[in-house]
Amino acid sequence: FMLTQPRSLSESLGKTVIISCTRSSGRIASNYVQWFQQRPGSSPLTVIYEDNQRPSGVPDRFSGSIDSSSNSASLTISGLKTEDEADYYCQSYDSGNWVFGGGTKLTVL
């Protein structure tokens, strides 16, 4: 299956943005979804794991969810800060293989 994300999104400082990740076949709830943030020149960083769990150290402005009706996962970032400007990747599993979304470039205006 494939995971499809919007290529880019932009939103203003202090606002809320939702990044979607749609699974092409099979149920989104069948396998956990993780979200990684990658700033330019840095390694990825886990911001959400197991659909909606937030690692310690990740601000509670970040939250994850899944929606069976649209077969998609979402990453919501509220109270946008300039430091949130980055690429975001969703990732799930297919018979033990990792599958990545294409990534979303988030610009904070």
Added chain:
Amino acid sequence: QVQLVQSGAELKKPGASVRVSCKASGYTFTTSYIHWVRQAPGQGLEWLGWINPGIGETKYPRKFQGRVTMTRDTSITTAFMELNSLSFDDTAIYFCARVPLRGEVSWGQGTLVTVSS
């Protein structure tokens, strides 16, 4: 705390092989899988496979089967990824990642592999 420290940048010629290491610390090495992921310049993340350090079992996507080999040395808590028959398209940053049974993924700092004649 969990740390994954990768080996330094490599410059290789087409047709050669490259071996990247990933030294783990801060947790029990044999209890978490190590995955390898690469990122070509300006591109997204691409999965290369995993190794179970406890028993040495590996899994690779079809695209890389026959060309990638993942190993580990438990005595030095280090995982290795070897990619052979390199082409220009293999120029990328290669990351290792620790994937526990439950909990968040931790990432290495990345290793730049450049394939150039």
